[in-house]
Amino acid sequence: MEFVRTQRVRIQTDAVSTLPLYRSAPSLEVRLEDFELYAMDRLRVLKGISDGLSRGKKPEEMKKLVDNLWKANMSHPDSSEVINKDIISHFVLRLVYCRTEDLRKWFLSMETALFRYRFLLGSSEDKRASMAEFDLPCKAVSSAEFENVRDKLNQVARSIGLPILTADAIFYKVPFEEVPELIAGRRVYIHKGYAYVAMHQVVSLVVTQFRSILSKALILTNRKWTSTIREQEKDRLTPIVEALCTSYLGPDYSQPKEFGEISVKDLDQISKSSFPLCMRHLFDKLREDHHLKHGGRMQLGLFLKGVGLKLEDALAFWKAEFSQKVGAERFDKEYAYSIRHNYGREGKRTDYTPYSCQKIISLTPGVGDHHGCPYRHFSDENLRAALDRMGVGSRAVEDVMDKVRNRHYQLACTSTFEAVHNSQCDAGINHPNQYFSDSQKILQSKNNAAA
């Protein structure tokens, strides 16, 4: 895979199978943003599976869960993009989870479970396609042989409560080691080391195969990671990979629910009352300069989307500011695209999620950038001034600065929240949109109490 910062070049081939086997890394160019976002989406699916398994969900429930998780996180309005997202996200997480035995084990079992249920959810045509893609150590039982063992196969079918076989039943002959779970349950007839696997039992076979290929591949990935990739990519992929496995996976705030919609006219007021410092700073800078660079537009734009600003309003809001600097025509030509893009209306049509604190803290804003985490990226002097503008009292400012010195940026933000709202925040601040919604809750209850 190639990674580029520029617009991705499309190398789209027609998808053959809906269930890829991830045999080799695709020769696609991938934008860094996608690299991370796709991986996060897949991670949500895997964590959901892990949750379901640890709650002891039954196979049928798991199947449904996986179906829902997949649709919720991995779909894409652009159908040709779905398979790429699937493949890219898998290979990114392979990098993330190749690095220790424990990570490999977790990833292997979750990906295997995911594969199992996706295989089961597929049509019989999909199943056949997957089987053909695997170099399965099995061959179809000829009709002559089928007649020879038919009694035994029927005996097995009866023993597991299945109807008598029809004459056109399809069986595969497989070395018994390939289907351990069918052996363990005595769900197949075995003779001289070969298991006679019915078409409907094939999932066991492909899952075992999938698992063993992935298991070996993870070891190789680990070698490549330690020997070359980590060093080569130390300024680009490595920090992302290292951050991903501890990624923030709480509510992603991409779908504002609690407070409904926010209109453009409310923005000034709520930015003062409920925006965390990072967003307030971006908002103020935008008002002041009528411009923000790409990083700032992403950080603030996605936050506003999470807050409840609709696409039309977002376009109006950004246009009102930008056109003062670059003109309406240039805005339409150059900037409107990326805003629609954030809302999933352009390009890959990913519905981007607002940045979490962890992500913002890990950003590296350059000259002229205003995004990032102020507690981390501001100088002492600038931070004190900013806190002062937010109305944080001098004692609280010292408390915040103390946390900053100890590099506890989220705690510093939490202290700020508490000082501004004069209220406890026990959960701590993990996400700018959480800051916003917690703030709104407090303000509303204060309003209600006043009324």
Next chain:
Amino acid sequence: MTIEEAENGRDDMLIDGPDRANSIPDGFNANYLKVYYGRLFPHFDIFKWMCYGNDGKHPACDKSYFGRREFSFTLDNDIYLRFQSFNSASELESSIREKCPFKIDIGPVYSVDPAKRHAYAQGGDNVFAPVERELVFDIDITDYDDVRYCCSGADVCLECWPLMTVAIKVIDTALRDDFGFNHILWVYSGRRGVHCWVCDGKARRLTNEQRGAIADYFRVYKGNENSNKKVSLTGPLHPFLARSYTEVLMAFFEGNLLSSQNILSTEERYEKILSMIPDESVTSELRGKWQGRSSNSKEDINVHRWGQLKHMLQSGKQKGQGLRVHEIVFTFTYPRLDMEVSKHMNHLLKAPFCVHPKTGRVCIPIDPENCEEFDPTAVPTLSELLQELNTGGIGADVDDEWDKTSLGKSVRFFRSSFLQPLLKSCKEEMETSYNAKLQQTKNNLSW
């Protein structure tokens, strides 16, 4: 060391000679064992076996193979030495002779020399982990205590030993016919059970998951096998169970166990069987027939009652009750395996030809084809063997001294029925995989 030297350490010193030789006392001690390891134990055969052909000249031989095998020794004073490894037959032999272990266990082949495992721990890539291990089974008669009335615990007699014979037949047939294994060694454990070593290359390379699957294939007890010995059969039998039932278990139960263990002779015993039948109308009718009555027919009372029970359950009045007959037979006769031993690669198992410290009997191989003939009470003991050595005259430096003793038969059987065919197929397998490797183009897996 000669027997004289060994005996010099004891008060009852021997004077050599045919008449006096009878006076070698029974039992087991370190001095006897030293002689046994020095003159009788087939070190070289164990070495050849554990090499699986890798000690040969073929370019595909893995010279490090034998050296990565774990042996562990239990010494006289209960000192337990794990992770012993050896690089040659002579290293193995001299270590056994020197340490004189009361028990030798064989573990897996590891990724690296187990004796140097700590040195590799830092290495990163070379993780210390088992990579090969025979598929093993351990069957212990103490696990049958609820279905044998002649003995309990570690005791075993000719009345209950046939339970082991049945286990060997059922498992051996399945290993060969179902799983397709060919190189299977059955060994008397020296006291109260049998061990099985499946040595085909395919078996040695099974993962823990695959081993677990095989163990589960053999399992018919529901629930935890430690707490609940009850067999639960829910529907028509799988071909493996059906075959075991019709070819081995039924005949053994009706023709042997029923009478030899007097399974239905007393109220306490038949109640145990009636408790396995959920249908009250059946049990109360049978109870009515059996209570306070001793059979007046000439027929064995157990056989008679069994006939009545079977008739009632199979008469067709009670649908599905026929399965209860199967359950009773399975409960009393089906092999009870120690699952954990089979499921994990790194489980240790006692080496063949060890001597059991409590009985003094040698852990000799059992021929599965003639396993009915095996008599645990006739297995040579250490003292008997030393006696035979003594009567055979002094010839301490002659090879194959075992040939003159009753151990000879067992060593010969080990070689001709197990070791030679095994090594032959190892050689063939090596040839095949070597050629395949030459052909194979490198499969370049990218990340």
